[in-house]
Amino acid sequence: MSCEVCQKLWERFLDETGASCFVLWTFGTTLFSLLVVVVVAGLFMFMDVTNLPKSMRKYKIQPGTNEPLTSEQLRKVVKTAFINMVLVGIPTLACFHKFSSITGRLPDLRILPTFIEILYTIPAGLLGFEFFFYYSHRLFHSKYLYKSFHKKHHEWTSPVALAAVYSHPLEHVICSMIPLYLGVWLTKAHLISAWVWVAIALTGTLHDHSGYHLPFISSSEAHDFHHLKFNQFYGVLGFLDWLHGTDDLFRQSKSSKRHRNLLGTRSAREVFPDD
Numbered sequence: 001m002s003c004e005v006c007q008k009l010w011e012r013f014l015d016e017t018g019a020s021c022f023v024l025w026t027f028g029t030t031l032f033s034l035l036v037v038v039v040v041a042g043l044f045m046f047m048d049v050t051n052l053p054k055s056m057r058k059y060k061i062q063p064g065t066n067e068p069l070t071s072e073q074l075r076k077v078v079k080t081a082f083i084n085m086v087l088v089g090i091p092t093l094a095c096f097h098k099f100s101s102i103t104g105r106l107p108d109l110r111i112l113p114t115f116i117e118i119l120y121t122i123p124a125g126l127l128g129f130e131f132f133f134y135y136s137h138r139l140f141h142s143k144y145l146y147k148s149f150h151k152k153h154h155e156w157t158s159p160v161a162l163a164a165v166y167s168h169p170l171e172h173v174i175c176s177m178i179p180l181y182l183g184v185w186l187t188k189a190h191l192i193s194a195w196v197w198v199a200i201a202l203t204g205t206l207h208d209h210s211g212y213h214l215p216f217i218s219s220s221e222a223h224d225f226h227h228l229k230f231n232q233f234y235g236v237l238g239f240l241d242w243l244h245g246t247d248d249l250f251r252q253s254k255s256s257k258r259h260r261n262l263l264g265t266r267s268a269r270e271v272f273p274d275d
């Protein structure tokens with residue numbers, strides 16, 4: 001399908017639905033994010049609740065935890081995820097749309113981005129996320145902020161996918177949504193570019209919290225270690241932790257050895273067994 005066809009279909013969609021820029025950025029982005037979370041977290045949570053398929057159990061990073069996830073745990077995590085993504089997410093996205101509008105960072109919605117423009121948003125989004133997330137996350141580990149807000153997210157010493165959005169609403173805005181949309185704002189990204197980035201980022205954070213280190217995709221050992229030890233590995237990519245020395249214990253740990261892409265079907269625990 002050529003880009004001209006995409007452009008025509010997009011214009012037709014806008015004309016026929018009458019959806020405004022505001023509606024698409026707020027409600028559209030929320031619906032799209034929910035779809036990604038339901039599909040990705042749904043797969044992980046299915047494995048958590050049913051302990052199936054059996055062949056996947058060996059990829060658990062902390063075996064014996066949340067095996068299975070109880071209905072009470074599931075209810076608790078779904079409820080908070082819904083509050084954060086819908087009741088907190090929609091007003092936050094409305095503010096983001098307003099802020100982007102008054103700062104001149106909203107491109108013409110009718111003109112679809114080029115493939116290069118979409119690609120460009122991804123590293124920008126990743127760098128923006130890493131910087132804002134690392135420092136805000138560290139701030140939330142200060143005594144007062146931890147006790148009042150971040151402790152909720154750390155109830156999960158062995159996280160599950162939906163724990164990615166299990167946090168105090170204030171933390172959800174500052175440590176999750178602002179870092180997520182910082183690169184979008186900086187690059188003046190189109191809605192479609194933003195949605196591509198949001199899908200990648202949400203899939204990444206859901207996987208980082210999943211409690212599984214699956215083969216052939218990036219390792220989720222580091223953030224799992226953060227949930228286990230609390231004061232190690234605050235970032236996502238690792239270079240700010242290296243720079244600030246907040247990965248010293250992690251580097252000496254077995255998790256650090258296991259923190260690599262698995263290129264076969266053997267689990268990280270099989271390749272690097274406990275001593």
Ligand SMILES: [Zn+2]
Pocket residue numbers: 153159163164209223227
């Ligand atoms: Zn976390």
Ligand SMILES: [Zn+2]
Pocket residue numbers: 137141150154226230
């Ligand atoms: Zn933390």
